[in-house]
Amino acid sequence: MKVLLxxxxxxxxxxxxxxxxxxxxxxxxxxxxxxxxxxxGEALQTLGLEWRAAPMERLSLNPWRELRLLIxxxxxxxxxxxDVVHGFTIKSAVYGSLAARLARDRARVSAVVGMGYxxxxxxxxxxxLRPLVRGVLRAALGGQKSRLILQNGDDAAVFEQxxxxxxxxxxxxxxxxxxxxxxxxxxxxxxxxxxxxxxxARLLWDKGVGELVEASRLLQARGTAVEVLLAGEPDPGNPxxxxxxAIRQWQDEGLILWLGKVDDxxxxxxxxxxxxxxxxxxxxxxxxxxAAGCARPLITADVPGxxxxxxxxxxxxxxxxxxxxxxxxxxARLAADPALCQRFGEAARRKAQAEFxxxxxxxxxxxxxxxxxx
Numbered sequence: 001m002k003v004l005l006x007x008x009x010x011x012x013x014x015x016x017x018x019x020x021x022x023x024x025x026x027x028x029x030x031x032x033x034x035x036x037x038x039x040x041g042e043a044l045q046t047l048g049l050e051w052r053a054a055p056m057e058r059l060s061l062n063p064w065r066e067l068r069l070l071i072x073x074x075x076x077x078x079x080x081x082x083d084v085v086h087g088f089t090i091k092s093a094v095y096g097s098l099a100a101r102l103a104r105d106r107a108r109v110s111a112v113v114g115m116g117y118x119x120x121x122x123x124x125x126x127x128x129l130r131p132l133v134r135g136v137l138r139a140a141l142g143g144q145k146s147r148l149i150l151q152n153g154d155d156a157a158v159f160e161q162x163x164x165x166x167x168x169x170x171x172x173x174x175x176x177x178x179x180x181x182x183x184x185x186x187x188x189x190x191x192x193x194x195x196x197x198x199x200x201a202r203l204l205w206d207k208g209v210g211e212l213v214e215a216s217r218l219l220q221a222r223g224t225a226v227e228v229l230l231a232g233e234p235d236p237g238n239p240x241x242x243x244x245x246a247i248r249q250w251q252d253e254g255l256i257l258w259l260g261k262v263d264d265x266x267x268x269x270x271x272x273x274x275x276x277x278x279x280x281x282x283x284x285x286x287x288x289x290x291a292a293g294c295a296r297p298l299i300t301a302d303v304p305g306x307x308x309x310x311x312x313x314x315x316x317x318x319x320x321x322x323x324x325x326x327x328x329x330x331x332a333r334l335a336a337d338p339a340l341c342q343r344f345g346e347a348a349r350r351k352a353q354a355e356f357x358x359x360x361x362x363x364x365x366x367x368x369x370x371x372x373x374x
Contacts, residue, residue: 001373002030002081006096007088008058009237010040010051016176016286017088021049023362032080035092052076058091058237073099082106084369089113090133097140107372109365110141111149113176113283123239134162141165147368149173151284154304171368174308175284177358183293185349186270189342195335196272197299198229200265200287201279203247204240208278208301214324215331216255224332231259231268269294273341274334278319278327282306292352297344299330309356315348 003024007013013021013033024031025048033044037053044051054076056069077085077099086109087096093110100108141148141164148170150156160167190196201207209230216228234241250256262268265287269275275291275298282305288298289309298316300306312318317333319326334341 001083001369002032003084003086003369004032004034004077004080004082004096005086005088006034006054006092008035008056008092010035010038010044012088013051014040014043018044018047018049019177019179019358020362020365022047024366025049027366032082034076056095059239070095070099070102074103077103077106083373084109086111086369090137094133094136094140097146098136101140101143101146105143105145107145107369109147109149109368109372112155113151125239134164137164141169145372147171147372149365149368151175152282152305152308155283171364173361173364173368175289175356175361176286177361178286178289178293178352178356180293180353180357183266183269183290183352185295185345189338190271190273192273192338194225194227195274195331196227196229197274197276197331198231198259198268198272199276199278200231200262200268200291201277201285202238203230203232203234203242204238205242206240206280208280208321208327209242211278211322211324211327212276213250213255215328218325218328219332220255222328222332224335226331226335228256229259229272230256231262231265233261265290266294269296272296274299274331276300276327276331277306278321279303279306280321284308289352289356292348292356295345295349297334297341298348299327299334309351310348311351315344315351317344 005017005021013035021031033049033051034054036056041051055072073095084107085096085100087093088111090112093112097108097110100106146169148165150172151174156170156172159165199212203209219226234244247258251258269291275296277285277288277300279301281303284305288300291298298310300310301321302318303321307318310316310318317330319330
């Protein structure tokens with residue numbers, strides 16, 4: 001097969017799909033990675049992968065620019081003689097699938113990671129775009145040569161109820177997989193105090209950044225010794241991005257320590273006592289699975305995607321979404337009970353090994369390709 005992996009950023013391909021690309025190459029298939037231009041394109045090439053830049057703007061709503069992109073994709077798929085087009089996130093999944101369908105009906109796989117800004121935001125712009133996106137999704141996902149990969153059952157129910165795709169064409173694959181030979185437990189637990197927690201994510205409001213900052217404020221008022229770390233950068237291409245000035249102000253107040261982009265995530269996870277992600281909705285958060293691989297106890301919101309990773313009271317704690325007080329209580333509970341942290345962390349590691357190892361995810365994804373080609 002010749003497989004095209006198409007995403008809306010080269011950062012996504014580098015962080016979430018390079019192992020899949022390697023596995024496809026090792027199995028004797030040709031792989032081409034496609035995204036808008038960016039610095040991680042060169043990094044992908046350094047890894048020995050073939051990456052190309054697409055004339056795509058993530059937030060463009062200009063109909064002529066979008067039509068030109070679709071025509072470019074059709075020609076690209078034909079000229080490269082692509083057998084399977086696999087698109088990630090809503091825009092790339094829709095455009096990749098439409099182009100593959102129009103390029104002599106090639107096999108196409110759409111992976112929608114979470115429901116995206118259009119479906120999770122309450123802004124007027126998101127509400128306006130929602131019916132349009134639903135209509136385009138129906139056109140893109142239809143046909144016998146189409147499969148939709150979703151990461152959690154809640155999203156699958158949404159697509160079924162909205163009649164966006166034939167139920168028989170949905171495949172549930174939990175996450176993009178984690179290298180559990182790289183994300184391993186620490187040899188020694190970090191010293192205390194203070195109790196250190198980290199939120200590892202793009203710094204978006206809908207990741208629960210504001211709630212974590214408020215939780216830090218509440219913990220300080222209670223006299224609980226906790227150090228709150230933010231590991232990640234704002235995403236300038238996302239309307240929900242947190243302003244850098246706000247992050248600097250929180251740091252000046254002593255509420256958080258902003259680490260920015262972190263290259264060695266296993267080392268970061270091993271250096272903290274717990275990992276927090278109070279997100280409003282996820283597909284399946286890879287950062288939580290990576291932290292689980294490092295045997296860290298997890299605190300996350302009781303929302304689709306997150307609750308697939310964390311079982312409350314077994315490997316971590318679930319809190320109501322958008323509830324800073326409950327989040328502060330959960331952090332304080334772990335800070336006061338090292339034995340509970342150890343028990344949760346060990347259970348999180350076992351669950352990651354059983355369900356989220358990248359070898360399991362890659363095997364199931366390749367089975368979808370083979371199903372379409374055969």
